[in-house]
Amino acid sequence: DGGITQSPKYLFRKEGQNVTLSCEQNLNHDAMYWYRQDPGQGLRLIYYSQIVNDFQKGDIAEGYSVSREKKESFPLTVTSAQKNPTAFYLCASSVGRTGANVLTFGAGSRLTVL
């Protein structure tokens, strides 16, 4: 079955450490996204990519970095510059970015900074 795989599901990080969250899709989707979900807030877009080797900043890109070397993969690195990284991170993909842009989400990665 096609889908999006995120790993790890739970991650603990000490302050000052960088961590990388994995996102892999086998849906042959062109567009991929990273969202952050915090209690009481709507999903906030961190980065998105519409094509291999190209990506764009979303609303809250500071302290995060991404790469898109393969169509299937869109890893997110949470750097030590991110001041409040404890959150639930969701990776998503879609056929394209325009029109009836239905997103398929991964199961999420919960990051806790100790």
Add this chain to the structure above:
Amino acid sequence: GQNIDQPTEMTATEGAIVQINCTYQTSGFNGLFWYQQHAGEAPTFLSYNVLDGLEEKGRFSSFLSRSKGYSYLLLKELQMKDSASYLCAAMNSNYQLIWGAGTKLIIKP
């Protein structure tokens, strides 16, 4: 500014009907989405409306009024498994999704 408003929490009884409202303000409009998210899980797509009116899909229906900036999700014959958060998201003219904070629906027996 751009924003989405939806109730924080609603409670309903198994077998009943519930309507979850969503109002939006966006720069241009390219459609409105509803997603369901069970606690700790991925959101899953429920519906997409871009024209005014009601779209029915089994027990779930979604309504849109573009002139009022208003949508609702109607859930009929509620089941315990419908306990979840329901996320409303509007797409603006730049194809950017603006998300509401979600409505947590609690179903009681």
